[in-house]
Amino acid sequence: MIYDKSFDVIVVGGGHAGTEAALAAARTGASTLLITHNIETLGQMSCNPAIGGIGKGHLVKEIDALGGVMAKAIDHSGIHFRRLNASKGPAVRATRAQADRTLYKNYVRCQLENQDLLQIFQQSVDDLILQQDKVVGVVTQMGLQFNAKSVVLTAGTFLDGKIHIGLSSYSGGRAGDPPSIGLSERLRELPFNVERLKTGTPPRIDARSINFKELEPQHGDSPVPVFSFTGKASQHPQQIPCHITHTNKRTHEIISGGLDRSPMFSGIIEGVGPRYCPSIEDKITRFSERDSHQIFIEPEGLETFEVYPNGISTSLPFDVQMAFVRSIKGFENAHITRPGYAIEYDYFDPRELKASLETRHIQGLFFAGQINGTTGYEEAAAQGLIAGLNAALLVQEKESWSPSRNESYIGVMIDDLITRGTQEPYRMFTSRAEYRLILREDNADLRLSEKAHELGLLSDALWQLTATKRDLINLEIERMKSSWVQSNSPSAQKINQLLEKPLSREYSQMDLLKRPQLDYAALVEAIPGVGDGLPEPVKEQVEIQAKYAGYIDRQLDEIERNKKQQNLKIPAQLDFSKIGGLSNEIIQKLSDTRPETIGQASRISGITPAAISMLLITIKKRKIRLSGTESSDTESLSVNPKVEQS
């Protein structure tokens, strides 16, 4: 049966990628259908109930700046908020929160149900409908056919998912959910490069069986952080503490004793797991000199007794899990509610994607989330938003858009994926961003909201808030640059108390703010009128821009200098093997990855500056030739003079 309505965009999968994709497509005006296994699991957190963290918090703020739902959802469901790296500089500070799983899921579902142009359908998608190399719809498990102009696939860990606990294994998408086997088989018939990855999760424990008296509590930060630029701490539900405990020698002995029945160590699991999320059995073997590892005990929600012991992800047999958990302080009588497990699943080599996340092989088909080799809710959501947006733009026959490395972490992630691919589940870290001092949590709105508004992702009202903030910041910076403090003024006397050497001449307020000993608050204190009527976020931005001034200028300078070249498009028909002077290895790499721009090409490993120069010359020559009159063999791109002259 063919469904009677045809859609612009179909999103397959209602996880973090799928929900942002569906919302983004619908926001930009595309009629959208979200098909997922189970409406009850829309927005479900498969693993730990937490959002944010270093690098990930940055992604969440960017999603918010682009009109996404994740930041708002966690603001309405977070039960423990922290600001990481608070003692370090603003660029690397990041927000993290524990979520009440149910509240989180409910919030996301509510947004989906209230989104115009978006419909939801519960079924498993088993097949894609293709016309030549173009996708035109999907078929569900019961044979129902939906037609659409573009399809976003966000199947998460479900494609041929295999769950391991000890030496036994079974098919599943995650604990309690079915796998997606039909679709996996179908996709393997298409020209994609499919590999396997692995991830794992710890056992959950009944809090009533834990002795918290012995354990060190960890409270959320005060003032309580928020995620969304329009969020308020008052949106947060009740806040509760986490606790910390540790593994010990005995724990490690028990684990070592069970390694012979570990699916990882016995070679049953082939997929590669994330090195930064090692299982506990991995930690004790690789770092055998340590006799204790930290465990954060994180509540799963306000209305449940289940807790998530963060730090003991494992796929050991259940009897070993039980024994080692009970050897840990506070867990002596622990009751495990759900066993820990590892899961293996399909992912596609992301080097086969364009920056828009459309696949290079099949027009109109977009991939987002875990299936692109990433891990994490934030990484998935960010990709989902970009894929959903571009699926809609494609239908509307508009140019695709994907943020660049120098304006967002989302851009860093997508660029890393499509130019370098990944061999292990990819997680965001700030060290992946070369423009780290510019890409901060605090300015994600200033970086992205204007574009989001232009694309239809952000409402006029929300953009207006950011525009006003931006104007106030610029005005205040200009004012401070031209407001002077005389060395003998009463203001200077107050300021001198904070300095090692008193001011010897007049300084602009901006120059004073650049000094390490002074902050904006100090100037407010010392100079009458400063900061009057300005909102806190504006003051914060002015201060950060003063503190990082030299670095921001240098990075902006570099970005500006490289901009033209970075964004220069490489013609899709260009035959790299015809460019003289490129080594076979470089030709191979360029042909495999097919970079869309010079910038992407330059980041493929092994591509030399000389090769980039040759590419640039070739492109320019091609332009001259194409605009020239007599040229008949426009495709002959050789720069080898011998060939040309013959």
Add this chain to the structure above:
Amino acid sequence: MTQNQSTIVALATPPGKGGVAIVRVSGPLSRDITSKILGKSLTPRQATYLPFIDRSGQQLDVGIAIFFQGPHSFTGEDVVEFQGHGGPVVMDMLMESILQCGASLARPGEFSERAFYNDKMDLTQAEAIADIIDSGSKQAAISALRSLNGEFSNKVHLLVEKVVQLRIFVEAAIDFPEEEIDFLADDNVVSQLTDIIQDLAELMRNAQQGSLLREGMKVVIAGKPNAGKSSLLNALSGKQSAIVTDIAGTTRDVLTEQISIDGLPLHIIDTAGLRKAKDKVEQIGIERATREIEQADRVLLVVDAAEEKIEDVEQTLSKLLDSDISLPPVTQIRNKCDLTGELPDVCESENLVTVTMSASELTGLDLLKQHLKRVIGYNASESGVFMARRRHIDALTRASEHLDTGYAQLTGMAAGEILAEELKLTQNCLNEITGEFTSDDLLGKIFSSFCIGK
């Protein structure tokens, strides 16, 4: 298309007669640099004869400067050319001053590349550029590698390793703040940083005291006994420094003479004739010769013109040395051409350069000097050994500035992310020397060094 807005500088021509050389600058800072070096601005397209001065106001040279305003210039950007007489060392000091004004050293072929992008060249001319870039960058890589042999290279590599080691701590502190160790609070970081700063300072002292650039390049004369090696040394230095006899095995130790070709400083080193020696003294002499060859920028392999022409010089030399050390580029000298009646000549093919000459009659000596100047001084001006070394010193200077700022940030403000930034920039500078730009898997190193992650 203007490719980018940086300003580049390079020696545009090697010194000609009387040591006149041209330093060319292109880019937006050209005008600014003109007035800084000359103390005044110039009327476009007018050659002016005046002194060149450095930052401290000292006169470097007196010469001709011409300013070309873009787009009416070779590259289409603002260009200034300085023609000086002072020879390579003085021209290098001039370049250093220009670098201090914010210019950067041009990559091989970069001037032509810019000309092309700015529509200053037609398609046919452009065909050649790709070749220049290609061969130029290979040549530059080879030059850099050569001048990197030995101790200097080891030290730079060690330094890079230390910087990476420190970055592992700093980046881990930033990306993994919830671990039980605070990497930054560790005194370790300050002491590692201090250590690196000291190492770099020492490296710079050595580099600048001349052993690298100002003191000149090493040319080693090698060959079988009686080929005329000592005669060649005497011919080049213009004095009778080495003993010449018709007894094979006359020279037994290394002997060095300093010479200058149009201001290009060179060390010419005479060595013992290579053969299976029974004599203990001669054996040691040959060992020393081998060591000199290993560290040379160029070898002159002297052969008797009466012998058959050598096709594979490297192989011949390796055989003579009876060891497989890595060889610098080799020039074949067919000596004693007065006896065979051949005419003096330089013959350069892709992998073999042969100079035919007579060391005793001094014929062909000029050809040899011109050849040396070209291959060692600044042939393909942006890729010779000379430029390679200028690049090294420039990179070291910038690395050291970044380290100093990083130190101030760490100790003054505990600003980890700024230290991280400065360390990254430091490593980029050092990578310019080693030529290893591949992204070093810093995260990978973090995961293998620390037990991290939940």
